[in-house]
Amino acid sequence: MTERREKRIKIITLSENTDKTVTEIAKIVGMCKASVSLILKQYRETGNVDLKYQNCGGSNKKLTNRDLRRMRIISGNNPRMTAKDVQEEMGARGDCVSLRTIQRGLNDVGCRAERPKSKPFLTKAQAEKRYQWALEHRNWGEEQWNKVIWSDETVIELRDNCPQFVRVVDGFPLTSDHYCLTTKHPTRVIIWSCFSFYGPGRSHIVEDRMNTEWYVTKIIRNRVLQQLEQWYPGSDGVFQQDNAPCHKSKRAMEEFRVNNITVMDWPPSSPDINPIENLWGLVKKRIMKTKPKSKNEIITGFIKVWHNDDEILNIMQSLVKSMPRRVRALIDSRGFHTKY
Numbered sequence: 001m002t003e004r005r006e007k008r009i010k011i012i013t014l015s016e017n018t019d020k021t022v023t024e025i026a027k028i029v030g031m032c033k034a035s036v037s038l039i040l041k042q043y044r045e046t047g048n049v050d051l052k053y054q055n056c057g058g059s060n061k062k063l064t065n066r067d068l069r070r071m072r073i074i075s076g077n078n079p080r081m082t083a084k085d086v087q088e089e090m091g092a093r094g095d096c097v098s099l100r101t102i103q104r105g106l107n108d109v110g111c112r113a114e115r116p117k118s119k120p121f122l123t124k125a126q127a128e129k130r131y132q133w134a135l136e137h138r139n140w141g142e143e144q145w146n147k148v149i150w151s152d153e154t155v156i157e158l159r160d161n162c163p164q165f166v167r168v169v170d171g172f173p174l175t176s177d178h179y180c181l182t183t184k185h186p187t188r189v190i191i192w193s194c195f196s197f198y199g200p201g202r203s204h205i206v207e208d209r210m211n212t213e214w215y216v217t218k219i220i221r222n223r224v225l226q227q228l229e230q231w232y233p234g235s236d237g238v239f240q241q242d243n244a245p246c247h248k249s250k251r252a253m254e255e256f257r258v259n260n261i262t263v264m265d266w267p268p269s270s271p272d273i274n275p276i277e278n279l280w281g282l283v284k285k286r287i288m289k290t291k292p293k294s295k296n297e298i299i300t301g302f303i304k305v306w307h308n309d310d311e312i313l314n315i316m317q318s319l320v321k322s323m324p325r326r327v328r329a330l331i332d333s334r335g336f337h338t339k340y
Contacts, residue, residue, distance in 0.1 A: 005049065005050065007029050007031065008039050008049050008050070009049055010028075010029055011025055011029055011031075011036055011039050011040065012039070012040065012043050012049065014028065014029075015040055022036050022037055022040070062097045062098075062101050063097060063101060063105045067090070067105070068105055068108065068109045069109075070090070071086055071090070071102070071105055071106060071109060071111070072109040072110070072111060074086055074089055074090075075106065075111040076111075083099060083102050083103045083106060083113075084099060086102055086106065087099050087102045090102065119272070119337045120269040120271065121269075122269055122335075122336055122337065126267070126268045126269050126335075127334065127335035127336045128335055129267045129268060129335070130267040130268070130269075130270055130273075130330055130335035130336075131330065131331065131334050131335030132267075132335075133265070133266075133267040133270075133330075134273075134327045134328075134330035134331045134335070135331065137327050138327050138328070138331060140323070140324070140327070142321070145197070145320055145321075145323045145324070146196070146197040146198075146320060147196075147232060147236060147237050147238055148196060148237075148238045148239075148240055148264065148320070149194050149195070149196045149201065149224070149227060149228065149231070149237060149238070149239050149240060150194060150195055150196065150240050150274060150275055150276040150320075151192070151193070151194035151201075151224075151239065151240060151241050151276065152192070152193075152194075152241075152242065152274065152276045152277065152280070153190060153191065153192045153206065153210065153244075154190070154191055154193075154280045154284075155188055155189070155190050155191075156188065156189045156191065156284055156287060156298050156302065157186045157187070157188045157189075158186050158187035158188070158292060158293070158294070158295070158298060159181075159182065159183070159186045166178050187294065187295050187298070189205065189295055189298045189299060189302070190205070190206035190210070191203055191204070191205055191206065191302060192204045192206060192219055192223070193276075193306065194223070194224070194227060194276070195276060195279065195316050196231055196237075196316075196320070197316065197317055197320040198231050199312075199313050199316060200306050200307055200312060200313075200316065201223075201227045201231075202223045202226060202227055203223075203302070203303075203306060204218055204219060204222075204223055205299060210244075210246055211246050212245075212246045212249040212251050212252055214246070215246040215247060215249075215252055216251055216252055216255050220252065220255050220256065220259070220261075221255070224239055224261065225259060225261070228261065235260060236262075237262070238262045238263075238264050239256070239261055239262065239263050239264065240263075240264045240266060240274070241263065241264075241266065242266055242270075242271075242274070243266060243268055272326070272330075272337065272338050272340040273323075273326045273327070273330060273338070273340065275316075275319035275320060275322060275323065275326075276319075278319055278340070279315065279316065279319060282315065283302065283305050283306060286301075286305045286309065287301040287302055287305055322340075326338065326340050
């Protein structure tokens with residue numbers, strides 16, 4: 001006999017054989033008064049000790065399965081519609097439900113509200129170039145992607161590491177943790193670096209202007225050449241760079257040609273297919289967790305994460321292995337935005 005059934009029998013026994021009130025019985029068995037009353041009412045009506053819930057209280061559902069399917073279609077056709085917009089659309093079709101019910105219904109059918117991701121604007125011509133690039137690389141295997149050196153610059157700013165949301169509690173005062181603290185001119189560090197399947201590459205803290213002279217003398221000659229010789233002594237490595245003006249200048253391209261450096265043809269506005277972009281985001285988060293307070297602390301934090309983090313090598317290898325999936329996603333989208 002279960003503990004619940006024993007309690008129901010005890011409630012009925014006390015009611016039938018004593019003069020105790022419902023309130024007193026509820027205190028004895030440790031249940032609320034409403035539950036005790038329900039058990040006694042059902043016993044008197046049916047003579048059954050076991051409680052049946054199918055006829056208990058509870059309001060009818062405001063949204064039918066058909067309504068939920070309609071909401072899913074409405075949201076799928078227009079992702080920018082808010083719950084309020086969906087409520088108005090449902091109202092125009094003869095339904096009248098509360099906003100909270102609409103919000104619950106949207107969650108139930110998998111229509112989550114998320115912050116939109118930032119993506120660069122793409123023209124049809126740019127999308128076509130991205131699509132053609134993906135077609136040219138769709139048959140690349142693991143061996144070919146492992147020979148690519150991925151490069152890029154990034155900016156790390158000294159600013160408050162703001163969460164997406166904070167909790168405001170009635171009766172508690174607002175503190176500095178409730179605000180995202182900003183400065184007009186935050187301390188910033190510009191870093192150029194590269195990586196491949198074999199791990200993190202040489203880095204350079206940018207102190208000068210990022211022009212052709214800087215790129216040829218500081219990056220190509222002192223970073224790229226050394227990295228290619230270290231990882232690919234047979235001169236079969238491929239160097240990837242984006243289409244920044246200093247990267248594609250005549251002098252820079254001549255420097256690549258003179259040193260027999262194979263440069264990957266790169267489509268425009270394509271950070272989503274460059275795995276180093278994902279790596280930068282991870283590195284920045286790890287640096288900000290140390291709460292740096294100066295430019296030197298940012299640089300120290302970067303060196304520690306980039307070269308001494310045990311997980312970085314595994315992450316880099318996973319990112320390189322994701323390239324076939326990125327290429328397929330680019331083909332599926334016909335050159336337009338992907339989830340990466």
